[in-house]
Amino acid sequence: MIRLFAALQLNPVSRKLLNGLGSHMPGARAVLEEQLHLTLRFIGEVDGTTFLDLKDSLATVQARPVCISIKGVGHFPPRGKPKVLWAGIEPTAELIILRNKVNSALNQVGIEPEKRKFHPHITLARLNNSPVSRVAQFLTENSFLQIPPFTVDILTLYSSTLTHKGPIHTIEAKYPLLTE
Numbered sequence: 001m002i003r004l005f006a007a008l009q010l011n012p013v014s015r016k017l018l019n020g021l022g023s024h025m026p027g028a029r030a031v032l033e034e035q036l037h038l039t040l041r042f043i044g045e046v047d048g049t050t051f052l053d054l055k056d057s058l059a060t061v062q063a064r065p066v067c068i069s070i071k072g073v074g075h076f077p078p079r080g081k082p083k084v085l086w087a088g089i090e091p092t093a094e095l096i097i098l099r100n101k102v103n104s105a106l107n108q109v110g111i112e113p114e115k116r117k118f119h120p121h122i123t124l125a126r127l128n129n130s131p132v133s134r135v136a137q138f139l140t141e142n143s144f145l146q147i148p149p150f151t152v153d154i155l156t157l158y159s160s161t162l163t164h165k166g167p168i169h170t171i172e173a174k175y176p177l178l179t180e
């Protein structure tokens with residue numbers, strides 16, 4: 001079994017600016033700079049045959065390159081004890097169209113649509129019993145976060161191996177985004 005997700009890579013400037021944001025909070029485990037990304041669809045664990053089928057199916061996705069605008073911060077869940085800190089992504093029409101096309105390609109190989117509403121974001125840190133007051137302080141201090149927009153022209157399929165130090169993401173395939 002292989003654990004997969006489809007995502008967009010960030011440009012080096014954005015990764016550098018987001019690197020370590022939230023890492024000074026007690027109980028926070030920051031996402032490593034090279035692993036910062038925008039998940040379009042978490043796929044989960046699949047067998048080898050399904051992996052090959054979905055790789056082929058994702059190759060059929062035809063969509064325009066996507067302009068990414070990173071603005072603001074927040075946490076999941078929105079109510080209750082915070083478990084994840086994130087940087088927000090403006091949900092543009094191009095981004096939604098691309099996600100819908102990825103979902104459609106995955107559905108063709110038997111991957112059920114995700115039930116949760118799409119909330120585009122970049123995970124900055126995972127929290128373990130971080131004080132709510134410190135999370136609130138982080139949100140206040142970074143509420144005006146804004147990173148210059150950039151264009152992504154490649155859809156990436158990642159595998160994710162869970163370890164005690166956190167997940168290790170490996171690129172399994174890249175798909176150029178072209179004008180339709």
